[in-house]
Amino acid sequence: xxxxxxxxxxxxxxxxxxxxxxxxxxxxxxxxxxxxxxxxxxxxxxxxxxxxxxxxxxxxxxxxxxxxxxxxxxxxxxxxxxxxxxxxxxxxxxxxxxxxxxxxxxxxxxxxxxxxxxxxxxxxxxxxxxxxxxxxxxxxxxxxxxxxxxxxxxxxxxxxxxxxxxxxxxxxxxxxxxxxxxxxxxxxxxxxxxxxxxxxxxxxxxxxxxxxxxxxxxxxxxxxxxxxxxxxxxxxxxxxxxxxxxxxxxxxxxxxxxxxxxxxxxxxxxxxxxxxxxxxxxxxxxxxxxxxxxxxxxxxxxxxxxxxxxxxxxxxxxxxxxxxxxxxxxxxxxxxxxxxxxxxxxxxxxxxxxxxxxxxxxxxxxxxxxxxxxxxxxxxxxxxxxxxxxxxxxxxxxxxxxxxxxxxxxxxxxxxxxxxxxxxxxxxxxxxxxxxxxxxxxxxxxxxxxxxxxxxxxxxxxxxxxxxxxxxxxxxx
Ligand code: MN
Numbered sequence: 001x002x003x004x005x006x007x008x009x010x011x012x013x014x015x016x017x018x019x020x021x022x023x024x025x026x027x028x029x030x031x032x033x034x035x036x037x038x039x040x041x042x043x044x045x046x047x048x049x050x051x052x053x054x055x056x057x058x059x060x061x062x063x064x065x066x067x068x069x070x071x072x073x074x075x076x077x078x079x080x081x082x083x084x085x086x087x088x089x090x091x092x093x094x095x096x097x098x099x100x101x102x103x104x105x106x107x108x109x110x111x112x113x114x115x116x117x118x119x120x121x122x123x124x125x126x127x128x129x130x131x132x133x134x135x136x137x138x139x140x141x142x143x144x145x146x147x148x149x150x151x152x153x154x155x156x157x158x159x160x161x162x163x164x165x166x167x168x169x170x171x172x173x174x175x176x177x178x179x180x181x182x183x184x185x186x187x188x189x190x191x192x193x194x195x196x197x198x199x200x201x202x203x204x205x206x207x208x209x210x211x212x213x214x215x216x217x218x219x220x221x222x223x224x225x226x227x228x229x230x231x232x233x234x235x236x237x238x239x240x241x242x243x244x245x246x247x248x249x250x251x252x253x254x255x256x257x258x259x260x261x262x263x264x265x266x267x268x269x270x271x272x273x274x275x276x277x278x279x280x281x282x283x284x285x286x287x288x289x290x291x292x293x294x295x296x297x298x299x300x301x302x303x304x305x306x307x308x309x310x311x312x313x314x315x316x317x318x319x320x321x322x323x324x325x326x327x328x329x330x331x332x333x334x335x336x337x338x339x340x341x342x343x344x345x346x347x348x349x350x351x352x353x354x355x356x357x358x359x360x361x362x363x364x365x366x367x368x369x370x371x372x373x374x375x376x377x378x379x380x381x382x383x384x385x386x387x388x389x390x391x392x393x394x395x396x397x398x399x400x401x402x403x404x405x406x407x408x409x410x411x412x413x414x415x416x417x418x419x420x421x422x423x424x425x426x427x428x429x430x431x432x433x434x435x436x437x438x439x440x441x442x443x444x445x446x447x448x449x450x451x452x453x454x455x456x457x458x459x460x461x462x463x464x465x466x467x468x469x470x471x472x473x474x475x476x477x
Contacts, residue, residue: 003199005230007165008157011172012150013182014127014190015058021126021149022049022092033142041147043088049276055149056280058181059124060290062151063100065175065297066119070287074099076277079269084141085129094123095271099280106299107167117168118156125150157196162223169193169219178297178323186218193222197229199237208233209245213257216250225250228257301326309339318347324361335372338379345375353396365399374402384413386459415462417469424469427452435474446470
């Protein structure tokens with residue numbers, strides 16, 4: 001029997017506001033423990049929370065960026081539970097009416113068609129502190145993060161594959177970065193993802209219990225979680241075993257999910273309105289002023305790249321998805337003025353290397369104008385493709401300047417017919433059988449002859465000129 005995988009995601013994104021959500025305490029990381037906690041972050045009785053305007057603007061921006069409705073009036077509630085990293089005994093969050101709802105992100109489904117993954121809600125909430133366990137008898141508490149602003153983004157269970165989930169998350173993270181409201185670093189915990197998975201058979205009769213996998217640490221791990229859970233749950237269904245709804249976690253070392261706790265009853269957080277935080281009223285004027293501050297986002301950018309630079313949809317989407325890459329593309333193209341050449345080189349050479357080495361554009365060893373110099377040499381036909389690739393490799397690895405490197409190593413392409421002519425004569429004289437083969441119809445051997453000439457020219461000959469000269473000489477024979 002075949003099964004459908006059903007996935008919903010809950011994402012917590014830490015907003016990069018200057019202060020915390022309800023106090024003037026600084027929202028800074030990497031400080032000594034408990035030094036960003038004057039009064040508002042410690043749940044002191046009597047401390048009056050005042051909602052940060054910046055946090056509200058950022059949350060509205062997220063709402064608009066994810067195509068949501070901004071709710072004109074939203075509410076704040078207390079989610080009550082005891083944990084040492086939560087000194088007030090409750091977290092302020094938005095339950096009844098969140099700041100934004102009913103949005104979506106568009107991804108490609110398995111048939112490469114556009115698919116809307118709906119977003120149910122985006123709510124503002126406070127972060128907790130951090131507990132650090134030393135593995136022995138002590139635990140330490142650092143409240144620097146306590147009260148920092150999070151937005152929780154909840155999707156509908158519209159995701160049906162690991163690929164869709166990964167694309168959804170990538171787009172979500174990239175949009176937060178375009179908007180500059182969160183750094184979106186999953187490895188550092190500023191973006192955290194809970195994954196809800198179950199499977200349903202095609203006749204909609206048998207379904208597994210929804211399993212929540214908490215705090216998955218990377219986008220690729222989210223893909224693995226979904227694949228692993230779907231297989232595990234299908235196996236249970238096939239054996240007619242019924243599992244209790246439960247929470248699991250992903251273990252990166254063994255590539256498996258591990259049971260944390262079973263949910264025999266619904267969680268009870270005893271929510272109540274927060275009497276200290278009035279409802280949030282947002283009018284059109286505020287929404288419009290936030291909208292005016294928003295940069296161009298990836299969907300819009302992709303359409304513009306297709307029109308303005310004549311790119312394919314595929315190339316345009318690769319170059320528009322990520323903020324740094326899109327800026328790099330446009331900056332380099334200003335210096336080269338050949339949108340196709342620049343797009344091809346960034347996608348096929350630069351991004352491939354960046355992915356292989358797992359580094360980002362801002363960490364490149366060479367400067368932007370070095371890259372445009374290289375592309376201009378290709379454009380002006382001064383170096384051939386092979387040389388360009390070699391030089392690019394050295395640039396990428398050692399950060400050299402291409403123009404001086406090419407001069408020092410004497411790599412300028414030679415199109416001079418006299419120079420090429422004499423090498424072609426040599427090669428033809430050395431390979432009479434190959435010429436025979438060519439004349440008897442084996443076109444492919446031409447490549448061998450061109451290769452021999454390229455080798456003797458130390459890679460400097462212009463291959464299309466070589467090609468022409470060889471052909472004209474063979475035909476005369
Ligand atoms: Mn939450």
